[in-house]
Amino acid sequence: MDFIQPPPQRWQSAIIDLDGTMVDTLGDFDVALNRMLTELGRPALERTTIEHMVGKGSEHLIHSALVHGGLGAEQASAQLPMAYEHYQRHYLSINGAHSAVYPGVLEGLAGLRARGLRLACLTNKPLAFARPLLQAKGLDGFFExxxxxxxxxxxxxxxxxxxxxxxxxGSAPAQTLMVGDSQNDGLAARAAGCPVALVTYGYNHGEPIEGAPHDRLLDSLADLLLPDAGSGLAH
Incomplete structure (x- = not known):
């Protein structure tokens, strides 16, 4: 699918990722994860290490942190339920306090809504974390x-x-734009039949975003509103 060439009809909807796409939440992950590790008597992690672990859900993040701290994979899996309980408590206590909305996000979301697109937020973050974060950052009102x-x-x-x-x-995948920041978003969109745009500033497990499946790269969500964005988004 060629993202640059406008389709016969404009996009009906857009699905937007959260962490690394709309909000820089690395600070929240850093604080909550290291508080959990301290409570469990495990070594702390550097923020750059955490960044490479983010994006595949909380269970993967916690398991990766435990393995990085010296536990075997089976030991980490055995500790995961208890570790997740600690992590959830710490994350909910600071959710959004160490994070910030990326430049261009508010403009991009408002512009997409003004052009008649229906919007959804789809994240691998637990829903109990995602909803309060969107509300705290003033983003919840954009999404159906x-x-x-x-x-x-x-x-x-x-x-x-x-x-x-x-x-x-209520929109077909071919008319639903996926906007994300990682290979997870690109692969999921390709398999679902959705066009996909990836931001250049997010978390992609330490890999260049150019190597992930995509139809367009964005330096800002507001770039979707530029005349050369194609796809019937700008008019």
Whole structure:
């Protein structure tokens, strides 16, 4: 699918990722994860290390942190339920306090809504974390629906969450733009049949975003409103 060439009809909807796409939440991950590790008697992690672990859901993040701290994979899996309980408590206590909305996000979301697109937020973050964060950052009003990593049986990069979100929005995948920051978003969009735009500033497990499946790269969500963005978004 060629994102640059406008389709016969304009996009009906857009699905927007949260962490690394709309909000820089690395500070929240840093504080909550290291408080959890301290409580468990495990070594702390540097922020750059955490950045490479973010994006595949809280369970993957916690398991990766425990393994990085010296536990074997089986030991980490055994400790995961208790570690998740600690992590959830710490994360909810600071959710949004160490994070910031990226430049261009408010303009981009407002512009997409003004052009008649229906918007959904789809993230691998647990829904109990995602909803309060969107509200705290003044972003919740842009979205008709919000889905987290625990909303469906599988997470991105599986296409199921995108397909279910398209159903909720009432739009076909081919007319639903996915906007994200990582390979997870690109792979999920490709498998679901959605066009995909990826931001250049987010979290992609330490890999260059250019290597992830995409139709367009964005330096800002506001770039979707530029005349050369194509796809019927700007007019």
């Amino acid at each position: 629906c919000v889905f987290g990593g625990d909303s469906f049986e599988r997470k991105k990069p599986d296409p199921l969450p995108l397909l279910k979100t398209c159903e909720a929005l």
